[in-house]
Amino acid sequence: MKKFFLIVFLVGLISIFTDVVAQEKNYVFSTGNPKYIPAIIGAANTLAEDKKEKLGKIEIVLYGKAVQDLDKSYTTKPWLNKVANKAIEFRVCAIALEKFEVQQQIPKQFEVVADAFVYLIELKEKGYYALDL
Numbered sequence: 001m002k003k004f005f006l007i008v009f010l011v012g013l014i015s016i017f018t019d020v021v022a023q024e025k026n027y028v029f030s031t032g033n034p035k036y037i038p039a040i041i042g043a044a045n046t047l048a049e050d051k052k053e054k055l056g057k058i059e060i061v062l063y064g065k066a067v068q069d070l071d072k073s074y075t076t077k078p079w080l081n082k083v084a085n086k087a088i089e090f091r092v093c094a095i096a097l098e099k100f101e102v103q104q105q106i107p108k109q110f111e112v113v114a115d116a117f118v119y120l121i122e123l124k125e126k127g128y129y130a131l132d133l
Contacts (some may be wrong), residue, residue, distance in 0.1 A: 024056035028123045030116065031133045032064025032096075034075075040083045040133065048085035055087055059123065063093035063116035070097070071104035080109055091119060 022048040027047060029040045037060070044058045062070075068093060090109055093116035097106075106112075113119040125131055 006115050018133050021037070023054070025051065026056040026058070026086060026123070026126070026128045028059045028061060028120065028128045028130045029133065030061040030063065030120055032062075032133065034066045034068065036133045037062070037066060037079055038082065040087070041079060044088045045082070046085055047083040055085075058085070058088045059091055059128075060088065061091045061113070061116050061120060062110075063096045065096075065100070067092050067096040067102055068100045069102075070106040071082070071102050073107075076107050076110070080107065091116070093117075093119075 027044070029044060031037065031040060040060055044060060048055055048058060090111065091113045092106065092110045094112050094114050096116065097112065120130065120132075
């Protein structure tokens with residue numbers, strides 16, 4: 001009888017471990033340098049392709065000078081055209097938008113967050129894998 005309970009316990013433990021390992025993983029890239037954005041998009045596309053089954057979200061958070069030209073289509077259009085996976089999303093810092101006086105409408109694909117740094121901390125608390133460039 002003890003062996004039976006031990007086997008049931010081990011099978012249950014293995015199924016719990018398998019569920020934890022199979023969970024979706026989320027990633028966040030952040031930068032204040034607009035020159036890094038094409039490389040970040042490329043890395044996000046590669047990551048999305050490599051992690052197909054276990055992919056949750058990939059967020060690209062822009063702050064500082066990276067938001068300076070978001071209201072210009074010659075800047076944003078090439079970035080958006082390079083995005084190859086619907087799991088990749090953009091976030092931009094409201095503080096930076098105000099500082100650099102980006103007053104015209106930015107593309108709808110760029111969701112505004114109040115403070116990029118607070119937002120990044122919140123994502124890390126949720127278990128996001130993070131890379132800041």
